[in-house]
Amino acid sequence: MSGAFIAVDWGTTNRRAYHVEQGSVIATERDGLGVLSVRAAGFPTEVAALRTRFGPLPVIMAGMVGSNRGWHDAGYVACPATVETIAAAVVQPEEAVWITPGVHIDAPERADVMRGEEVQLLGAVAAGLAPGDALLCQPGTHNKWATLQQGAIVDFTTAMTGELFGLLKDHALIGSEMAGAVDADASFRAGVDASAEADLLATLFGVRAASVLGKRAPGEAAAYVSGLLVGYDCRARLREPGQTVYLLADGLLARLYRAAVTIVGGKAVMVDSQASFVAGITQIRNFMS
Amino acid sequence: MSGAFIAVDWGTTNRRAYHVEQGSVIATERDGLGVLSVRAAGFPTEVAALRTRFGPLPVIMAGMVGSNRGWHDAGYVACPATVETIAAAVVQPEEAVWITPGVHIDAPERADVMRGEEVQLLGAVAAGLAPGDALLCQPGTHNKWATLQQGAIVDFTTAMTGELFGLLKDHALIGSEMAGAVDADASFRAGVDASAEADLLATLFGVRAASVLGKRAPGEAAAYVSGLLVGYDCRARLREPGQTVYLLADGLLARLYRAAVTIVGGKAVMVDSQASFVAGITQIRNFMS
Known part of the structure; x- marks a missing residue:
């Protein structure tokens, strides 16, 4: 797919939306409308409101909106995770709206999950801001530390x-x-x-x-x-x-x-x-x- | 000193009192009257009440009753701490009432404190329940781990x-x-x-x-x-x-x-x-x- 679209980084307590055209941000807005502030049935209305402001565009969303507390559970892809494996696993809760899956580690000895951070991690490499083989860190409430190899997320650890x-x-x-x-x-x-x-x-x-x-x-x-x-x-x-x-x-x-x-x-x-x-x-x- | 006395293990939220005669417990009672439940001016009254039940005896107390939130700050003795160094540092808030000090580590690289646990630690050795050279542990909200050498507390660590x-x-x-x-x-x-x-x-x-x-x-x-x-x-x-x-x-x-x-x-x-x-x-x- 190509052409203009609305990208939404929809977290637990905050949301940031971008009007993206040819890889550039035309407009952006941030608000406190995280998934905990939206009723389960309220997501279509919120997406319609975004389209009123940004235009009648396709919407691609990542983050907790794809959890069982969000709009629609988008599941997880396994490591190594890439833009290709994530793109192949998007879910579509309604027409022209997609939610990307998270990434999990589900080994006998260790379990870990991320949802939303994977887009930033893979995007840092896509944007040329980090090399394809790198250790990346996203500090926060639940810190993510990810090891990338050849542009793929091969391992990660969450620290509270x-x-x-x-x-x-x-x-x-x-x-x-x-x-x-x-x-x-x-x-x-x-x-x-x-x-x-x-x-x-x-x-x-x-x-x-x-x-x-x-x-x-x-x-x-x-x-x-x-x-x-x-x-x-x-x-x-x-x-x-x-x-x-x-x-x-x-x-x-x-x-x-x-x-x-x-x-x-x-x-x-x-x-x-x-x-x-x-x-x-x-x-x-x-x-x- | 010798003869019968009242021993009190007076903690933050609980209190245990013993009527001790010739090293044996004649009577004991436990209640929820920790130091947080007693007004600063209320301690003499509480001690009088103990004497009503156990007899007009000397009272020796250990624990948070000797902290700045208790009756009278009994300070700390340094390591190595023994029954002798603690006995030499008791404070006397009123006639025939004594409070034992705690034990601290006050080194440039490390600080730690205990108040009340030292009596059990040294007493375990005195009672022949642990040897004079030993690692002892008192599990709880703030776990104490103490190293004893020749019956003295030479080092300890508190873990939360x-x-x-x-x-x-x-x-x-x-x-x-x-x-x-x-x-x-x-x-x-x-x-x-x-x-x-x-x-x-x-x-x-x-x-x-x-x-x-x-x-x-x-x-x-x-x-x-x-x-x-x-x-x-x-x-x-x-x-x-x-x-x-x-x-x-x-x-x-x-x-x-x-x-x-x-x-x-x-x-x-x-x-x-x-x-x-x-x-x-x-x-x-x-x-x-």
Whole structure:
């Protein structure tokens, strides 16, 4: 297929839509209308509303809209996953609307799933922003780390780094110490250093002990815990000294992961995740029959 | 000092009191009157009430009653900590009432604290339930692992194993999968096995992936996550094959830790924690001037 279309990155809590013409973005909009905000029967109406604004175009969607909490379960393709295998497995909930599948690992010893991130990962290569053989990272609530070979997703790991930080801050005993701001500062770097201990359950309690003993200034614990978790995550993934990580991130998460990757001995290269998504979904569309 | 006395193990949410005479328990009672349930000015009244029931005896207390949220901050003694150093540092908030200090590690690279557990640890040795050179473990919300040499606490580590389990169950995305019962069953053992990965952030998300892909029966995830955390905790602490761990625990926690210690290659010996507390506080009293 070719020609103009509407691409939608439809997540759990947010949605971003693009009017794409000949691989370029003519218009884009972002809103908080994630799948949790839409009734099961409400998706056709929402798609009609997108067409009112962007034109009566084909719509190709990725992300949680294809989960069992979304519009229509689009299933998963296995690794190695490519734009071709994903294009061949799209589902069509109504005329001129397609949802791309996720990617899963379903081995006896290990299970993992992604839904939406695969479009950015494959798109980063399609857009020439990352090489076909690379380690890519998408920081977030559930961090994705993906190994690409010859442009295919051959393996990936999800780490609940961001979710655990939120749980500790909001609900743990040490949460009362985690009121300060987080950035890639000296406290964050101290946490990344401490993550070398590989003893997360103990280093986390150390935050409480340091507070009780007056060893850490108030306001520093949040950045330290962030460094501890992000550092632990990066150390588990970077197995070779000097390894390059392509980071699909911006803002604070980009700063934190760039700092942590560097401290643990890697090299960080920033990649534009929106440009990657558009390149990925355009490639998938090109391969759709 | 010698003669009959009232010993109180006064924790955050629970309290246990013993009428001790010549090293034997004449009477004991347990209630939910932890320090969080007592107003700062209410402690003298509570002690008077204990004397009404047990007799007009000296009172020696350990635990969170000696913290800044308790009756009177009893501070900490450093490692190596013994019944002698603790007895020499008791504080006396009113006549014939003493509170024992906690134990801390306050090194440049590491901080840790305990308050109350030290009495059980030293008492296990005093009662002959553990040798003077031993690794002891007190499972709980904040697990204590202590190394004793010649009957002194020379090092210890706190792991937030129990607290993290509760946080995940009550607040994490995978919490919705953790509805089943926990015991030292096949699911728990599978979690202990998986903890060898030393990649906690990823193995925890694997619980979600396994659920989405239908790889784990409903009701098995809670025991699996428990095994993952307890196994990770034990592996971080047991550094020698065949190492013996003296477990101050009973009931479910005793079953879980005994199973995990055994799976990771150690040997578990159960120790009566109440008998240890009474022996420890009696020894401390003997050394008080």
